[in-house]
Amino acid sequence: MFSPQKRELIVGGLSSAVSVFCLLLAFSIESVFGSTFEMRMLPVFLSGTMVLISVMVILKAVNMPKELLVSQEEVQIMRAATGRMFGVVIVGLIYVWLFYALGYILATAISMYLVMIVLGNSNHYKIALTAILSAIIYQFIFMGFFGFYDPVGRLIDLSALSEFLS
Amino acid sequence: MIDLFGGFVNLFTNFEALLFVLFGAFVGMVAGALPGLTASAAIAMLLPLSYHLDALSALAFLYVIGKSGRYGGSIAAILFNTPGTAASAATMQDGYPMTRRGEAGKALKTATIASVFGDYWGEIILIFGAVLIASVTRTFGPTEYFAIYVMAFVVIGSVVGESVMKGIMSTLFGGFVALIGMDTITGETRMTMGVFELDEGLSLVPLLIGVFVISEIMAQTYVSFTSSAKNELRLIRQDPASKMTWQEFRSCVPLMSRSALVGSFIGMMPGLGSSVACFVAYGEEKRRSPRSEEWGTGIVEGIAAPESANNAVSGPSMIPLLTLGIPGSTIAAVLLGVFLIHGITVGPQIFDNSNSRELVFSLFAAGLVGITAYGFIGYFFGPWIGQVIARVPNRILYSFIFLTAIIAAYSSRASIVDIFIALLFGVIGFCMRVGNFSAAAFVIAFVLARNAEEAFRQSLMLSDDGILIFIKEPVALAFLLVGFSVMLFRVVKPLLSR
Structure with missing residues (x-):
């Protein structure tokens, strides 16, 4: 039921879901100045990087062992x-x-x-x-x-x- | 030295602060000795009290809890073979075998002496080091500060956990959550999802309570149901009269000094905490020891080395906070919040203003008094505290911790929404534990992210070359390079060792 691979896939999946939610939230910030100094700049960068890392967690999980951890x-x-x-x-x-x-x-x-x-x-x-x-x-x-x-x-x-x- | 003397005078003429130092020494020790409950959790629950205290009493109280909490962990490690805090995990290896031999009293007294020794050492390094480093960092502008923030995020994210990816992810998430609420430059709200209570951003107290306390209650519930570990938390026979001999103490002094130096150095590095220091010191001293084969069987050196190192972390971990405004640990992050609550800006300029300088030196004095206090309480009452803890079942203890956590979350802004936020972050904190993410990196990033964003945007406003300003400024570039070098080292090292 709980192999290291499955656990990490769940972790990666949840992380991705949270990251995508954060990204959508960041894109919901309305532009105030219309310049590069927008207040959504950092939230978009942070959440975008989170999405990338969570995808990497999933990709890493694919190569992990599939043996069961517990009975x-x-x-x-x-x-x-x-x-x-x-x-x-x-x-x-x-x-x-x-x-x-x-x-x-x-x-x-x-x-x-x-x-x-x-x-x-x-x-x-x-x-x-x-x-x-x-x-x-x-x-x-x-x-x-x-x-x-x-x-x-x-x-x-x-x-x-x-x-x-x- | 005159400033420190002034700090002592200030502390001893403030009866409330002195009382809270002694109270903090006791509370921290008990919290540290409770398996599962960390000093950070105790501080989170007691943080709302600081709103009702003057700045010195509040800071001294929480600072001393952090110190004595690290020491308190050794009580559980020695008596129950369960580390009260991660910092005392190495102490178990020789502490518990001594307890099994009926030498619990000697083991506890050794831990107390080594903790006090290391903590004094670290505090002295803090007192002299902070002022010295602050004189250099005083000239830094927003560009350098942003680079330092980035370095701190990257270093903490990279070193704090087993996985670099998850550490960085924790940091990014903490930073993102901190940006919810009003933007400090435009005054507009963002990402509040229409929740009015989020306009001013998430409060630190419910977030800390969620991540450190509610998640711990959940973890304890889980552990107590799936294993019998809790039931094994019984006090084994002990002889409180057995104590460290003068000869043993003398032989431990060089070892404690070296371990304290190791701990102090590790403490200065953001993100590396007591848990790293104790194992590094234990490993190093075992390697140096002529009777290394006896380590792990229950010898006083095996307790003195990790305890001296993990407590020596306490003082120097405040250096990044006081000289750069960057907390190197979760306890320092909470103290940063307390400084801000009392209207004190933390950074090198803290030593310029006479009032804040006086406060900082009074805090140093409180630290030294706090070490003495927990040393005294621990030396004479450590075994007794252990006995009391062993008799209170977790199912009772954690019920009260739950109630206290709820009222603490509520009291920060008298808002029921904050209780909900604490519960939400309790679940998030628990999921982070299960998924091997770092709660410490998350909290530190949460505390720093707003300042980092402000520094970033100010730098861009000052810059003619946009983002290139961070490369053109040599100091900023150096900090960025250090941060990314550490991350690269952490990523490449396991690949090379394969």
Whole structure:
């Protein structure tokens, strides 16, 4: 499943996709002066070179060995681990939405609960307690002590509780 | 010397700065000792705190974290056979066998003494070297600066990883991402894709948090699920009372001095960091040693050499930053950001202005105090810190790191979009790791690219011959040649060795 060649081809393919996206983005810059000192000059050069290098990565990958790096069983473990790993990112995205909808303290408590599960904790009682306590502590330190801006949740307004804990 | 004395006076009369130096020594050591978490990650998470501090406290805090973080890596390397940072990978080879023999106390104390020795050495080279080099680079204009930026990009991209192509690619990508937002010369926005929050460009804090912290959490999640390495992170029996004898120390002094010199030289080179220094020093001292066959079996020399070298990198890695405005490492890149946040332009002119000169010498003093502080804490409490870390499971630890990373990303501009950016760059950072791209080259290029573009466009405006100005100016041409020679050497060397 995962030969060095296949891995490098995937890396090269992804790099190419990112590079082409960057190149298109660079070409989207409108000309202001119409001279050689345009502000798209460097972005186009950088992204163009990225495209060239990513093609070179693919070309190099073509000559690499095709033997499998890992067994099928290991691949299954890796797949499961990858799912768990991206679970962290998904919890992060949920956090962003919760922060917007419910405010900092509630978003922190819920996200802490979720991320602890994703990271492999299993005692739900302890997780819930840790999540609540850590949300209170984080609220006190960052919003209260350091005075970071604490926006009001769009769906639930817990500003009275936040102010009390801060 | 008078400036340095003034720096000490300035530091000791600023209670907040002094407190943050001591705090930084402790925090950096703990962060370095946590397997996976680097000093750069700790700095990224704590960077938003610097907004609430005066310039000296902020810079001293982060600078000392960088120093003690390098040392802290040795605790994990010696006790758990897992390098806390890449810089301590060589220390494992003799550190862990000593721990298995019940000599963890001696190994840790040797690492502490060698780290402090190397770090002092590097700091002294920084103090005298920076002022000397700045007197030469003071005359440079935009043409020379652009050439230096190009040299830095090419050298860092070429030497920082295993693959030159991927290193250069990382540099180009970092540079490209930095150009998103308002163009400094025309005032027009570019490549923002209609996202209002990107008008001022991407903020350094969420980007750093994504690349260094979120990607690390992802990596730790992956590792803890696919292997039992985490479960093996148990503290093996140790005897904290065992320590380096006076005879052993004396025999290590010449070796530590040579390794510190190697580390200092490597530290001055942009892109070459502690991880290179430790292996070069280890290899060289093993080669010179009359009992080279004992290296790797657990001898104090095998700890003293890499630890002295990797910590000696710390000070000199600031020389390119203070003399040219070019960070030679990710920690220096972050410090450049902190200088800018406090309205201080970094470069040779930093020594011209009396206020910024005073600040820089106070930072040097903070570095020396920080070394003393982590040396003291490490010598007496290193084994205890190791024991505490061994008892906290990664699944708990990284949950809190996740929460801290999120709030740190948010706090830089009080923007929820920055959390999203941190997550995005977390995924990008993880993909870069998997694909063997260089996060360090990416971050350094991100920090430098805007200045490079400005220098490039200013040079073209000054030039009558367009782009040929970079060839006609001898200093600029020399820098460009150095950069491309290094790249050529890196490309050709493997071909010749086949």
